[in-house]
Amino acid sequence: MALCLLVLTCRSMLLPRTFFDRNVVDVARELIGASLLIDGVGGMIVETEAYARDDPASHSVRGPTQRNAAMFGPFGHAYVYRSYGIHWCLNFVCQSGSAVLIRAIEPMQQVDTMIDRRGLSDRRLLCAGPGRLCQALGVDGALNHAPLDRSPFVIAPASLANAVHEGRRIGISQGVDTPWRFCAIPSRYLSKPLR
DNA sequence: GAGGCGATTGGCT
DNA sequence: GCCAATCGCCTCG
Numbered sequence: 759m760a761l762c763l764l765v766l767t768c769r770s771m772l773l774p775r776t777f778f779d780r781n782v783v784d785v786a787r788e789l790i791g792a793s794l795l796i797d798g799v800g801g802m803i804v805e806t807e808a809y810a811r812d813d814p815a816s817h818s819v820r821g822p823t824q825r826n827a828a829m830f831g832p833f834g835h836a837y838v839y840r841s842y843g844i845h846w847c848l849n850f851v852c853q854s855g856s857a858v859l860i861r862a863i864e865p866m867q868q869v870d871t872m873i874d875r876r877g878l879s880d881r882r883l884l885c886a887g888p889g890r891l892c893q894a895l896g897v898d899g900a901l902n903h904a905p906l907d908r909s910p911f912v913i914a915p916a917s918l919a920n921a922v923h924e925g926r927r928i929g930i931s932q933g934v935d936t937p938w939r940f941c942a943i944p945s946r947y948l949s950k951p952l953r
Numbered sequence: 954g955a956g957g958c959g960a961t962t963g964g965c966t
Numbered sequence: 967g968c969c970a971a972t973c974g975c976c977t978c979g
Contacts, residue, residue: 842961843973889961
């Protein structure tokens, strides 16, 4: 009985899949301070970016393709793609054609596993950037289309209201002025410092 | 079928 | 700050 209560309590603390059935910008902002674990490895989300359906910077701008199919699938699932032929990037799918790119987390759980996977011990660089984060959390293409409210994902909402910085997105050539990058302030674990 | 390029990273200057 | 690495995706012919 005690175990059942514990399980129910833990489940009620998770983000429901419907959390993602909303405006992608709101979701990206509200994910700051949330905790993300993958197979128990992870920490607090400190940096996200929003990519909307008709956003010139978004993979979805030209409609569905083989790569971006997950963005046009059900909300509350992962969209994982390969970047520069080398790295993986993790997104949370929101309303059709939109997704939140997870750019950085503050390492908190099973940091030793992250250090092993990354091959370096500088805590500050373990998950500071979408490619680094995926390497540290063991994310690859196998998680594309995976539901976010099931194992191996555990995503819990921010427990407190956080101070959030809004700025320009990083590494894009279109839509550069749209301020859809969200960062926790203060945080030492961002992919790039705030201006 | 070929060519160009990217929501990045790490190493070197 | 500059640049190579590296390859799948997308566009065009």
